[in-house]
Amino acid sequence: MKSNYKQLREYIRPVDVRNKKLEVDLLLGVSVQKVFIPSIANTVGTDFKKYKIVKRKQFTYIPDTSRRGDKIGLAMLEDHDIALVSQAYSVFDIIDHDKLDPEYLMMWFRRPEFDRYARYKSHGSVREIFDWEEMCEVELPIPSIEKQREIVKEYNTVVNRIKLNEQLNQKLEETAQALFKNWFVDGTNEDLMDLDSYIEFNPKHLIKKNTVVSYIEMADVQESAMSIKKNIKREFTSGSKFKNEDTLLARITPCLENGKTAFVDCLVDNEVAYGSTEFIVMRAKKAISPYWVYCLAKDDMFRTYAISSMVGSSGRQRVHSDYLKEYKIASFTHEKMQSFHTKAKPIFEQIKVRASETKLLVDMKGLLLSKMTKVEAEENTYTTTTIAD
Numbered sequence: 001m002k003s004n005y006k007q008l009r010e011y012i013r014p015v016d017v018r019n020k021k022l023e024v025d026l027l028l029g030v031s032v033q034k035v036f037i038p039s040i041a042n043t044v045g046t047d048f049k050k051y052k053i054v055k056r057k058q059f060t061y062i063p064d065t066s067r068r069g070d071k072i073g074l075a076m077l078e079d080h081d082i083a084l085v086s087q088a089y090s091v092f093d094i095i096d097h098d099k100l101d102p103e104y105l106m107m108w109f110r111r112p113e114f115d116r117y118a119r120y121k122s123h124g125s126v127r128e129i130f131d132w133e134e135m136c137e138v139e140l141p142i143p144s145i146e147k148q149r150e151i152v153k154e155y156n157t158v159v160n161r162i163k164l165n166e167q168l169n170q171k172l173e174e175t176a177q178a179l180f181k182n183w184f185v186d187g188t189n190e191d192l193m194d195l196d197s198y199i200e201f202n203p204k205h206l207i208k209k210n211t212v213v214s215y216i217e218m219a220d221v222q223e224s225a226m227s228i229k230k231n232i233k234r235e236f237t238s239g240s241k242f243k244n245e246d247t248l249l250a251r252i253t254p255c256l257e258n259g260k261t262a263f264v265d266c267l268v269d270n271e272v273a274y275g276s277t278e279f280i281v282m283r284a285k286k287a288i289s290p291y292w293v294y295c296l297a298k299d300d301m302f303r304t305y306a307i308s309s310m311v312g313s314s315g316r317q318r319v320h321s322d323y324l325k326e327y328k329i330a331s332f333t334h335e336k337m338q339s340f341h342t343k344a345k346p347i348f349e350q351i352k353v354r355a356s357e358t359k360l361l362v363d364m365k366g367l368l369l370s371k372m373t374k375v376e377a378e379e380n381t382y383t384t385t386t387i388a389d
Helices: 102-110 112-121 132-136 145-185 290-298 300-308 321-325 334-374
Strands: 005-007 012-016 028-030 036-038 052-055 059-061 074-076 082-085 090-094 139-141 192-194 199-201 212-216 232-235 240-242 247-250 261-263 273-275 279-284 328-330
Touching: 012 052, 012 132, 028 082, 052 059, 052 090, 059 102, 074 102, 090 102, 090 132, 102 112, 102 145, 102 334, 139 334, 145 290, 145 334, 199 321, 240 279, 247 290, 261 290, 279 290, 279 321, 290 300, 290 334, 300 321
Parallel strands: 212 273
Antiparallel strands: 005 139, 012 090, 028 036, 052 082, 059 074, 059 090, 192 328, 199 279, 212 232, 240 273, 247 261, 247 279
16 A cells, blocks of 8 residues: 555445335436436336435445446435435445545546456456445545545536536527527428438548548547547548538437437548448538538437437447438528528537537546545544444
């Protein structure tokens, strides 16, 4: 152990309180994004008396790490006073909040190094388990409570700014979508055209094999925002090809149903990038606004049509671009399209500015987490107890 590190066993204790009186009915799950999520478990006929109760500022983690990739499901309850979790989960809390701040500890758990540690320490032949004893052996620097809260405050300042940017961008997207719907969806124009008249699907580009170019992963396309979280450099092998102002539509289940769609604006001018083969690339034809294409791709009627056109075996269904080409849309005048473009352009530009700032803030957030290893710990020990029924 590093000289300035302490084991968690000195600061945490297990909690095993069951819902015997059926006083709690909010059932939550835990995600690898380190947050609580609504449970998707089939609870028909379930005896909720056996489920565990978790309270605000208490922690829950999933000991079974086998099926969660390189991350561990763990979260601290922040948005509710009390909730239920599966009896298979482990619940614990901090013995003394004036010695170890819960938010400081949660920061440590958000570090990618913790996920790697937990996966490395998991053991078992059929299922790999990160058990309570392994959790107690986690080591971290624990400075004075004042220093902990100072670190948490700095971190939360960045996190709150990211949330604000995301909220503002969501409002801007809603504004653009409302403009699109009002001008191009609502109405009585019965003169219909195939979408192929307005959009080029999967445009052709040549990238030489093994050339290092920008690459966008499916994981970096969001479900509720147009901005791409990041792009990386990678040798070209195969995949969809696109440029700035193209729209990327995820074509495979469940990504399509969940709304994964992106507006490409993160490349350098005239750069051709590539991405997953599960993207359909949608490019505005001449005199069509690229912003119109993105708004169409997010329109509920279009998405319903795309989802209804999916084919393939269960769990691997896809929509093909040929089906999308046949989508019917009301015709419009050149002047109407130009007016829409003029109004939508500043909206999309504002979104890009805030998204760029958010990327910098995300990097700053990661830096703050990595700097936690540099703080100095104090010599304090505490007796561990257990909370139970």
